[in-house]
Amino acid sequence: MPIYEYRCKDCGKTFEKLVFSSAQSENVECEHCKSRNTEKLVSTISSAGLSSSGSTGGSCGYGGFS
Secondary structure, eight states: OOEEEEEETTTOOEEEEEOSSTTGGGSOOOTTTOOSOEEEOOOOOOOTTOOSSOOSOTTSSTTOOO
8 A cells, every 4th residue: 555645736735645546546635725636746765774785875976075
């Protein structure tokens, strides 16, 4: 069951919603103002905890500028 991120087009707030089916993901009510004028946002995937090496940063460019 995926958790999607939505933005309300009326009040501008963003919120997350646990969605059980694709049909339910199309008619989501804003938690803040109860409007159904919402849009599903494209979210990035968190990869925290997926590395088995134990180091952080790796080749991601966290070393700063040279």
